[in-house]
Amino acid sequence: MNALSQRTSGLVQRRTEAIRSAAADKEKESGGEEEEVRRGEEEEDDKTDSKETRLTLMEEVLLLGLKDREGYTSFWNDCISSGLRGCMLVELALRGRLQLEACGMRRKSLLSRKVICKSDAPTGDVLLDEALKHIKETQPPETVQSWIELLSGETWNPLKLHYQLRNVRERLAKNLVEKGVLTTEKQNFLLFDMTTHPLTNNTIKQRLVKRVQESVLEKWVNDPHRMDKRILALILLAHSSDVLENAFAPLQDEHYDLGMKRVHTLLELEPEKECTKPSANELMWAVVAAFTK
Numbered sequence: 001m002n003a004l005s006q007r008t009s010g011l012v013q014r015r016t017e018a019i020r021s022a023a024a025d026k027e028k029e030s031g032g033e034e035e036e037v038r039r040g041e042e043e044e045d046d047k048t049d050s051k052e053t054r055l056t057l058m059e060e061v062l063l064l065g066l067k068d069r070e071g072y073t074s075f076w077n078d079c080i081s082s083g084l085r086g087c088m089l090v091e092l093a094l095r096g097r098l099q100l101e102a103c104g105m106r107r108k109s110l111l112s113r114k115v116i117c118k119s120d121a122p123t124g125d126v127l128l129d130e131a132l133k134h135i136k137e138t139q140p141p142e143t144v145q146s147w148i149e150l151l152s153g154e155t156w157n158p159l160k161l162h163y164q165l166r167n168v169r170e171r172l173a174k175n176l177v178e179k180g181v182l183t184t185e186k187q188n189f190l191l192f193d194m195t196t197h198p199l200t201n202n203t204i205k206q207r208l209v210k211r212v213q214e215s216v217l218e219k220w221v222n223d224p225h226r227m228d229k230r231i232l233a234l235i236l237l238a239h240s241s242d243v244l245e246n247a248f249a250p251l252q253d254e255h256y257d258l259g260m261k262r263v264h265t266l267l268e269l270e271p272e273k274e275c276t277k278p279s280a281n282e283l284m285w286a287v288v289a290a291f292t293k
Contacts, residue, residue: 057233212238
């Protein structure tokens, strides 16, 4: 009986260990995607900024476009609206929330591939979560070009007007006010009063401008895939939003010319080719392709 009891005990123990092992494997698999999303967010954290002053791509682009004293963007800039929507898509991709559908055997072009929700975990940013909700709930999925138009309200289909994200610049400016970067004032423009957001924390903007300048001057690596994904996206999207010039305006002529020359080498890249390289962010290159088509 002792031998039989020992064999039975051994079987139970091995079965228990097998169950535990299987459960651990399942938990590991289920947590894999969450871990990937978490890592994606950590990679995008600006290690030089505190949590209070960490900015999203949209906020950085708006900050580059705002006039410091006046507190508003140029009235002649008609690119920044769609540019900010492109920033949202790239920000969500960098945070592991969105991706492009597989290109398939026929190698679909970037602009014909649909945007897929990879994770619907909240980002903590109201605008990003609002855009993510629209993308997740839309069936069939839409392309990057369509989402930029829909989120901007540039659609002829009245049934899709509800996708428009309204007052984006004002909402982003309020985010920057909460982060202590801007303040809020009222200015009179003859026929109407306008809420403006002048700069109060010049250190944060100067740090942002310096980061953009250094990426194409002192820290230039001559290979977009060796650049930090976030700074690469910022340069390309700031150009698409027609605000990149503001970051280079303070430079001396020779540094300005060199910096702009290197920026143009980035702008001349072929998105279809670049997205096939290892570790490339396909959705970012799709947004670039949408603005340069």
